[in-house]
Amino acid sequence: MLLAFLSQSILHALVAAVFVEALLRAWKIEDGGWRLRFRLLALAVPALWLPVLLLVAPFRNHAIFVARWALFAGERWNQVRIAGTGLGDLALLLTAGVGSALFLRDALPPVLDLLRGPSHPPDAGPWDATAAVLRPIVREHATTLGIATPELRVVSTAMPVLLCEGARRPVLVVSPAVLERLKGDELDVAIAHELAHAEHRDPAWGYLMIAVRAILFFNPAVQWTARALVDDIERRADQVAVRLTANPGGLARVIALLFATGHPPPLDGDASFERVFWRVRKEGVERRCERLRQAPTLVPLNRGPALIAVAAFGILGLVFFVV
Amino acid sequence: MSSIPKALRSWLLLVAAFAAVLKATDRVPALLAGTPHGARIYASITEAEHAIGARIWAPSSYPDSLAWPPSRVDAWPGPPTSVAVHVSGRKDGRDRLVLVESIGAPADPPAALLDEVEVLMAMTVRVGRRNATLTRVVAPDGQVLHDLSWDEGSRRLTMRYAGPVEELLLMAASLERTHP
Numbered sequence: 001m002l003l004a005f006l007s008q009s010i011l012h013a014l015v016a017a018v019f020v021e022a023l024l025r026a027w028k029i030e031d032g033g034w035r036l037r038f039r040l041l042a043l044a045v046p047a048l049w050l051p052v053l054l055l056v057a058p059f060r061n062h063a064i065f066v067a068r069w070a071l072f073a074g075e076r077w078n079q080v081r082i083a084g085t086g087l088g089d090l091a092l093l094l095t096a097g098v099g100s101a102l103f104l105r106d107a108l109p110p111v112l113d114l115l116r117g118p119s120h121p122p123d124a125g126p127w128d129a130t131a132a133v134l135r136p137i138v139r140e141h142a143t144t145l146g147i148a149t150p151e152l153r154v155v156s157t158a159m160p161v162l163l164c165e166g167a168r169r170p171v172l173v174v175s176p177a178v179l180e181r182l183k184g185d186e187l188d189v190a191i192a193h194e195l196a197h198a199e200h201r202d203p204a205w206g207y208l209m210i211a212v213r214a215i216l217f218f219n220p221a222v223q224w225t226a227r228a229l230v231d232d233i234e235r236r237a238d239q240v241a242v243r244l245t246a247n248p249g250g251l252a253r254v255i256a257l258l259f260a261t262g263h264p265p266p267l268d269g270d271a272s273f274e275r276v277f278w279r280v281r282k283e284g285v286e287r288r289c290e291r292l293r294q295a296p297t298l299v300p301l302n303r304g305p306a307l308i309a310v311a312a313f314g315i316l317g318l319v320f321f322v323v
Numbered sequence: 324m325s326s327i328p329k330a331l332r333s334w335l336l337l338v339a340a341f342a343a344v345l346k347a348t349d350r351v352p353a354l355l356a357g358t359p360h361g362a363r364i365y366a367s368i369t370e371a372e373h374a375i376g377a378r379i380w381a382p383s384s385y386p387d388s389l390a391w392p393p394s395r396v397d398a399w400p401g402p403p404t405s406v407a408v409h410v411s412g413r414k415d416g417r418d419r420l421v422l423v424e425s426i427g428a429p430a431d432p433p434a435a436l437l438d439e440v441e442v443l444m445a446m447t448v449r450v451g452r453r454n455a456t457l458t459r460v461v462a463p464d465g466q467v468l469h470d471l472s473w474d475e476g477s478r479r480l481t482m483r484y485a486g487p488v489e490e491l492l493l494m495a496a497s498l499e500r501t502h503p
Contacts, residue, residue, distance in 0.1 A: 019341060026333040063400035067361040067435075072345040079356040079364050087352070303327060310331065314338045322345065 004061055004323075005054065006218060007074040007092050009046045010099070012319040013221035016045035019315050021228075027307065032236025033200075034301045039229040041312055045319055046222055047212055053320065060323050071321040099220035103213055105277070106223075121157035121175070130154045130176045137188055138172060141195045141244055150198050160261055162190055167207050170198035181261070182254060189245040190254045196240030202233050231284065238288070239298055252289035259285045359435040362397040362407075371396040371406060377426050379406055380480065382494040383501045388413055388486065389420060399436050403427040407436040412485075420494070421483045429479035437483060438462060440470070448492065451499030457488070471495050 020042040029035055059065055066073045078086025131152045142149040150170045155161060160182075161175035172194055182190060197203065209226045216222040242248045259282070266275045301307070353360035365371035368379050375398055385391060390413045397407040403425045410420040423432040440460035448457045448471070455473035460483075462468055469488050472481040473495075480498070484491040 015341065015345070019337065022337050023334070026337060027330055063363060063398070064402070067363075067400045070349070071342055072349045075363075076349060076352045076360075079352045079358050081356075306327070307330060310334055314334055318338065318341055318345070321342075 003089070003092065004075075005050070006096065007088070008054075008323060009050055009216060010092070010095050010219050010221060011072065011074055011322050012050050013042070013046040013216070013219050013225065015319050015322060016042040016315050017221045017225045017228075019318065020225075020311065023311050023314075028299075029301055030298060031301050032232050032234075032239050034304050035232040036229060036236060037304070037308055038311060039225055039232055041308065041315065042225050043212060043222065043229065045315055046216055046219060049316060049319070057320070060320070066323055069321060070323045071318070073323050075323075095220055096218040099216075099218045099223055102220055102223040103217040107210070107214070121155045121161075123153060123155055128154050128156075128176060130174060130179055133179060134172075134174060134187075134191065137191045138195065141192045142198075144244055145195055145199045145240070147195070147199050150195070160258060162194060162258070164194045164197035165203050167201070167204040170201070170203060172198070181257060183250075185245070185247055186250045186254045186257075189241050189247045189251045192244040193237045193241035193251060193254075196237035196244075197233075199240065200233075200236065202237065205233060206230070231288075234288065235291075238292060242292070243298075248292040252292040255285060255292075256289050358395075359397060359399075362399050362435050365396040365398065367392060368396055368408065371398055374398065375404055375406065375426070377404070379408065379426075380424060380475075380478070380498060380501070381408060381422065382498040384497040385410070385420075385494060386486065386490045390416075394418070397436055399433045401425070401427075401430070401433075403430050405430065405433055405436055407432070417485075419485045422498075423481045423483075425479045427477055429474045429477065431479070432481050437481065440468065443467075450492070450495045453499065455495065457492075475499070 020038050023029075024035060024038060029038065053060065060070075066075065074088050074092070077088030077091060080087040082090060131154050134152060138152060139149050150164070150172050153171050153173050155173060155175050157175045158177055159175060160177040160180075161173060162178050163173050164170050165173055172191075178187070178190075209229060213223060213226050238248075238251060241251055245251075263278065263281065266278050350360055352358075356364070358364050363374065365374060368381065372379050379396070381393075390411050393408045394411045394416075395409050397409070399405045399407075404427060405423060405425045408420075408422045409418050410422075411417060412419040421437060423437050425432070440462050443459040443461060445456055445458040448455050450471070450473050453473045453475065455471055458470040458472070460468050460470055466485060468483055468485050469491050470481060470483050471491055472479065474480075480495075482491060482495055484494070
């Protein structure tokens with residue numbers, strides 16, 4: 001039963017993730033908000049739909065269903081034996097290992113930081129002028145977005161820090177170095193981006209993603225979908241910031257600058273997978289900046305709820321026959 | 324996104340493509356292992372009996388040319404559930420005997436468990452107290468085989484043997500003696 005759950009969880013998540021990615025491309029959906037909803041649909045398949053299926057349709061695991069109706073049955077791969085072990089079980093073990101490694105790679109560093117001591121740099125003193133400079137910009141954009149002006153917290157560090165945190169009450173965390181590194185228009189669009197996160201309560205979504213990833217830690221497709229979802233959260237915030245400031249080029253410069261400062265290239269002694277991860281992230285940032293520089297006109301998605309329903313029907317129907 | 328009909332068309336294409344890819348990938352293990360698609364494969368009679376929850380009947384005596392235990396046991400969910408016990412030759416390791424039995428109701432062997440063959444001739448013979456049909460058949464690879472089929476209570480037993488018909492009848496009689 002446990003093996004069936006693990007195997008179907010990975011297979012369903014994989015089918016859902018690839019199907020959603022194919023739909024996003026086929027339907028040319030660029031709106032970050034709608035992309036996010038499609039990704040959530042893909043994530044709901046292993047997290048919610050599979051437990052429901054196992055409860056209400058246990059006959060799917062019956063031999064007759066597997067033999068006659070299943071589009072794909074993981075257990076059939078155990079007919080191929082390698083050193084006395086079924087290929088299906090070996091593949092399950094391998095993919096679960098990859099999923100766990102992807103999860104631990106993201107989860108371990110913050111946990112270790114937490115264990116080592118306070119994770120945040122200390123707050124800047126009351127004489128620091130950063131908050132006074134930023135507060136009018138924050139207030140202006142918050143008013144335009146129709147949200148309460150979030151609290152500003154200035155931290156004392158040489159690194160440029162600008163982020164939105166707080167699941168219940170969003171707070172903008174900023175360091176004085178941001179003022180030194182960013183020009184006026186860049187600061188404006190960067191603040192707008194962070195306020196977009198505050199508007200949509202994105203830090204809370206971040207915590208939800210961590211919880212889902214932790215529960216399904218063994219599932220590489222879930223880990224991948226969660227990362228794609230975070231990318232779409234950023235895409236939505238980018239689009240809001242561009243709508244508010246009409247400065248996509250400035251935002252691209254800020255993103256590139258903050259990445260270069262916060263993510264130096266791995267040293268020669270670092271493990272090769274660290275270099276791979278860094279390159280993947282760098283390429284992601286480059287794609288994001290390129291998208292902003294091209295600044296395509298954002299086409300609103302017509303009949304979004306209907307398309308989500310159609311997509312859900314397709315995914316749920318497909319995975320019903322994957323056992 | 325231009326229109327709903329266009330969106331539905333691409334959705335339909337994607338669903339069909341995914342279903343086709345999944346179905347095709349699902350065929351690969353059977354091709355690699357040389358086993359029937361859809362059947363569950365077990366390494367031993369005991370393992371198969373445990374999985375299907377019923378005893379599998381087998382002859383109690385075999386010619387020396389056959390290796391024991393069976394090389395594999397295939398199960399088809401049915402209904403009715405059918406199993407195929409494969410016994411290899413001692414010398415070449417190739418399948419020499421396949422015993423297919425339907426469990427719960429007499430039924431012909433499913434195509435997944437026993438290859439289709441061309442019938443050359445058929446006659447009625449006695450196996451213990453039962454009438455059985457002995458058929459001379461040609462397999463797709465040109466090999467001439469003998470099928471022996473009879474009903475025993477709620478089971479239909481079919482034995483396909485690549486060897487002398489006398490040996491086939493002796494094996495069938497030993498099975499009939501064990502499970503009268």
